[in-house]
Amino acid sequence: MDRFSWSNGLLEINETLVIQQRGIRLYDGDDKAKLDSGVALLSTHRLIWRDVKNHECCIAMPLSQIVFFEEQAAGIGKSAKIIIHLHATPANKETGPYQHSKYSFIKLSFKEHGQIEFHRRLTEEMTQKRWESTPASQPIPTATGSQTGRTRAVGIVGIERKIEEKRKETDKNISEAFEDLSKLMVKAKEMVELSRSIANKIKDKQGNITEDETIRFKSYLLSMGIADPVTRETHGSGTHYHMQLAKQLGDMLQVPLEERGGMMALTEVYCLVNRARGMELLSPEDLVNACKVFESLKLPLRLRVFDSGVMVVQLQSHSEEEMISSALDNVSCTIPNIMLTLTRFRRHAVLDTHLRKMSSHSRETSRFNALNSFRDVFGRLLLLQVSDKGSLTAEEFAKLLGLSVLLSKERLLLAEKMGHLCTDDSVEGLRFYPNLF
C-alpha cells in the first residue's frame, strides 16, 4: 500500500476513465487497510481509489507499478478479490497514506461484485499500456522496467510459478470443457439440419405426417432451442407445455389483474410469475407463447399488443368492452345496424353492465329512448363522467374509475372520435372537455 500517493482524483488531459466500481475495500498485502469502503477507478494511466464517505480521501497509483495481477474467487463470507503485485516504490513517488509496507502486493476486495468487468478492463489496459503512448500532462512517477531485475521483492518468483501452474490447470479444465462442448455442438448441428429437412417436408406436404407427429416435432424443436418459422405458421408457437402454462397463468393472474384494473404489462407478469416460481423459471418467449393460446383454451385472459409495442395481459371482460366499442364505431349510426352488431355480443355480460349503468342516469333515460344509437349512449356515459368534473385528463379519469391510464386514455379518445368530447392540448397536458359545439 505504500505505492499509492495522495491525489485529487481528477483526470489529466489524455487520461481517460475506463471503468469504476463501488464497494471496494483495500488490503495492504494480506492485511485489511483502514480504507475499507470506496470507489475504485481505473483510467488509462492510473488506479485510483476514493473513499465513499470522505471524498477528500483519494489515492492513486500509476499502472506502470503493476507487475501482474490475479483473481481470487469469492468464498463463504468472503468477497471476490483481485490481487495486484507491484514493482518497488520509485524514488520520486509523492507521499501517500502509507510510508512503508512490508508487502509488495495489494488486494482489491469487491464487496459489491463487479470483479469480472474490472478484471477484463484491467487486463486490456495492462496489455495496451496506453500510458506509454499518451503521457498525461502532469508527471506521474513511473517505475521503469530496468529496476525490476534487481529490486524485485523476495518471493515474487515463487508466487509467479504457483500462479502459472494454477493458470495451466484452469486452462486445462477449460479446454477440456470446450472440447466436450465442441463435440456436443457437432451433434446439435446435425439435429438442426435434420429438423430443417423435416420442416421443409412438412411445408411441401410430402408424405403423410399426422397432426400428432407435427406436435411432437414442435416439442423436439422446443427442447433443442431450434426456431422454426414453418410449423409456426401452420400450428402456432404453442406446444402442450405452453397450454399447461397458459392454464397455470389463468389461475395465477386472476386476482392480480383485478387488483390492477384488469390490465398488466407483460414484463410485470414475467416478474410476478418468476418471482413466485423461484426456480425453473419461464423464459420471456415461454410467457408470450403461453399467452397466445389463452383464447383457444377459452381462458378469461387475453394478450393484447398496443400500437406502441407495449404488450399487456388483459381480463377478457375488458377486451370485450373495447371490442364492442370499436365494433360499434365502425358501423353507421342506424338502429338496425347497432342492434345487429350488438346481437353478436348478446351473450357478453358486459353489455348488461353498461345498460344498467345507463339507466341509472335518470336524466338520460327519457333521452335514451329517443336516442338512435347505443354508441351515442356509451359516449354520453363518458360525457357525464367528464361533465361531472368539468374536465378530465387521462390520469384523472384513470384514478376516478380505478383503471389503468392506458385504458382510460383509449376510452376518452374514443369518445372524442365520436364527437362527445373535445380536447385542449396545451403545454400542461391533454385535457378532455364536454363537446358543446
Next chain:
Amino acid sequence: MHRRGVGAGAIAKKKLAEAKYKERGNVLAEDQIVQMSKQLETFKSNLEEFASKHKQEIRKNSQFRVQFQEMCSTIGVDPLASGKGFWSEMLGVGDFYYELGVQIIEVCLALKHRNGGLITLDELHHRVLKGRGKYAQDVSQDDLMRAIKKLKVMGNGFGMIPVGGSYLVQSVPAELNMDHTVVLQLAEKKGYVTVSEIKDSLKWEKERACHVLVNLHQLISGHRGLKKTTTFSINSLTFFF
C-alpha cells in the same frame, strides 16, 4: 367383374408410392421424425454427462458463457428460448438469465420516474449487482446484454442504443431517430446539453434544437406537460427544466 376392395387397392398403391419415393433416396418425413426422436434421446444423455462434469464452469466463468452462447448461435440453436429446453434445464443457463431479466426489469421500473426509462449500461450494471447482494454470483455486462435481448420479445420497448463506447438501455417504447441519437451523444460528453450548445456544435437552428429536446423529453417521460426544456442531463439522468 368384382371390384377389388377399395381399401386393399389404396393401401397397395400407397406402398408402391412409398417404395418409389424411397428409391429416389428421399427419406420420408415421418421416418425422419422417428430418427430425430432417437437422436434427441442420445443428445440428452450426452448433455447430462457434460453438465455433470462442467456445469460449474458455465456458472462461474463468464468467458465460457460467452463462448457457449456464440457456439450455439453459430449452429442455429437458442439455449435461452425456453425454460423447458435441454440447455436451460440441464446446464442451468436458463434460470441464470431469466432471473437476471427480472432484476433488470425491476431496476428499470424503479428508476423510470427519475430517468424516463433511459439508463446507461454501467449504471444498470451497478444497480443490478447491488440488488443481487453479496453472496450472489457476479454478472458481466455481456450477461446483461444477452438478458436484455431476450426481454425484447415481451414487446415493452427494451432496447440498447450505442452511445460513445457503451450503451444506453431503453425500457420504454420509443423510437429514437438520428436527431435524437446525435443530441444524446452530445449530452453524454459533459453530462448535460443546452440549446445553445446544440446550435453551436451541430449548426442547427434554434427551432430544430428545441424541437428535438422537447421530443426527447416527451418520448422519454411520456408526459406532454413541459414548461421549458433548456437543459437535460444524462449522466445522472435527471432532467432540468
